[in-house]
Amino acid sequence: MLKIGIVIGSVRQGRNAEAVANWMYDFATKRNDAEYELVDLAKYPLPLLGAAIPEAQQKEAEATMKAWSEKMAEFDGYIFVAPEYNHAVGGALKNALDYLNPELNNKAAGFVGYGSLGGTRAHENLRLILGELQVADVRTAVTFSLMTDFENMSVFKPADYHANNANDMLDQLLKWSKALKTIR
Ligand SMILES: Cc1cc2nc3c(=O)[nH]c(=O)nc-3n(C[C@H](O)[C@H](O)[C@H](O)COP(=O)(O)O)c2cc1C
Numbered sequence: 001m002l003k004i005g006i007v008i009g010s011v012r013q014g015r016n017a018e019a020v021a022n023w024m025y026d027f028a029t030k031r032n033d034a035e036y037e038l039v040d041l042a043k044y045p046l047p048l049l050g051a052a053i054p055e056a057q058q059k060e061a062e063a064t065m066k067a068w069s070e071k072m073a074e075f076d077g078y079i080f081v082a083p084e085y086n087h088a089v090g091g092a093l094k095n096a097l098d099y100l101n102p103e104l105n106n107k108a109a110g111f112v113g114y115g116s117l118g119g120t121r122a123h124e125n126l127r128l129i130l131g132e133l134q135v136a137d138v139r140t141a142v143t144f145s146l147m148t149d150f151e152n153m154s155v156f157k158p159a160d161y162h163a164n165n166a167n168d169m170l171d172q173l174l175k176w177s178k179a180l181k182t183i184r
Helices: 017-031 055-073 091-098 120-132 163-182
Strands: 003-008 035-041 079-085 109-114 136-138 142-145
Touching: 003 017, 003 163, 017 035, 017 079, 017 109, 017 163, 079 091, 079 120, 079 163, 091 120, 109 120, 109 163, 120 136, 142 163
Parallel strands: 003 035, 003 079, 079 109, 109 136, 109 142
Antiparallel strands: none
């Protein structure tokens, strides 16, 4: 069975990413067509890539880097649940991706976002980044509006129609994840 990681791409305290990722996980799991797993970026407190690390924190930082690399290497494909910060992907997710390369090569990714325009500018930004990491990004994304799919921009109440895009995105993701597995 294909293994798909659903990455919670925000570490902000009070983040919306968690509720959105949980929704995606529940939705995907009900299809019973792959093994889905939530990967919470907040559980991998990576230092800024290349920044000096105090000696007392060195061992822990190295263990975190190793755990992040090994976890992400486990999957055949990914769903990035990504907020939009200043028309781009958030800094924490970009930093975490900068630690990876072979772990992601020849795998596939789909996107789930939220924002004033559904997080689409973060998705487009992520597509550029993932291209460099040799990840095949699928066309359909799930795009929630902070205005209509959340109460007070913080309580997640998704409209039913998003199920169509979620199914399309998953169909595309699983096809490409399966195909790319044959060339790794
Ligand atoms: C620094 C910052 C910049 C933001 N920029 C945008 C933006 O450019 N477009 C947008 O739609 N939302 C923007 N937002 C709103 C976030 O998308 C929204 O707060 C979302 O809930 C953030 O995801 P998170 O709660 O999972 O961290 C911004 C929020 C912050 C804190």
